[in-house]
Amino acid sequence: MTAEAALFRTLADPTRRAVFERLGEGEMTVSDLRQGFSVSQPAISQHLAALKAAGLVSERRAGRNAYYRLCPEGLAPLAGWVDRYRTFWPERIGRLKDLLKEMDQ
Amino acid sequence: MTAEAALFRTLADPTRRAVFERLGEGEMTVSDLRQGFSVSQPAISQHLAALKAAGLVSERRAGRNAYYRLCPEGLAPLAGWVDRYRTFWPERIGRLKDLLKEMDQ
DNA sequence: CGAATCCATAAGTCTGTACTTATGTTTCAA
């Protein structure tokens, strides 16, 4: 299976994608993460295991707690896949250029 | 459902994603597309209907034939989602810049 | 020590969906 295949599969589930997005706020325990979701704790753990297997998340244990953190570099293969088609839309490129320009500063 | 949710769901299936990628070669009929896939003609038609509903493909009828063509702009919401996380990887930005530079020429 | 908390895993259920075959519609060709 290609890298982007695993990423598409992993991020296709809305709940799992929401967990990923939520970790954008910063490192968090499973219990923290559970707040705001209507699914059980095992469901959260299962999603985290899937995200970890896909390289989208890393884990750090401390006592009873498991801290999960975003690994945004894991998205690189997906970004690469999308970029292959970006060349088809010249009108959008400008905004991307602007973004890169901002990041230079 | 958000736009990127529909895109993730639509592109999660490997066969459907392969159909999308194949259309990168250019406009094609369903029969043309069928060659090289091990699934039935209805399966191809169903995938094309899903891609069309997601705005990733457009259709043109001519006699008995249905010509399908890529709509790469349909990927924009997905690209936007990925870009939110691109800011986390400075080391990859260089390659993106190079790509944009090439496209200027 | 015992109870409680945090998390992972096991096992089973159930829904979504990607496929199949069957069939209908339209168009073209002999």
Place this chain on the structure above:
DNA sequence: TTGAAACATAAGTACAGACTTATGGATTCG
């Protein structure tokens, strides 16, 4: 006009996977 080709839709099947409850291991606290 009859048959074949191109495609879509219908209906049914089968499997993946997202959930659940139950449980166990590890840690912390009283």
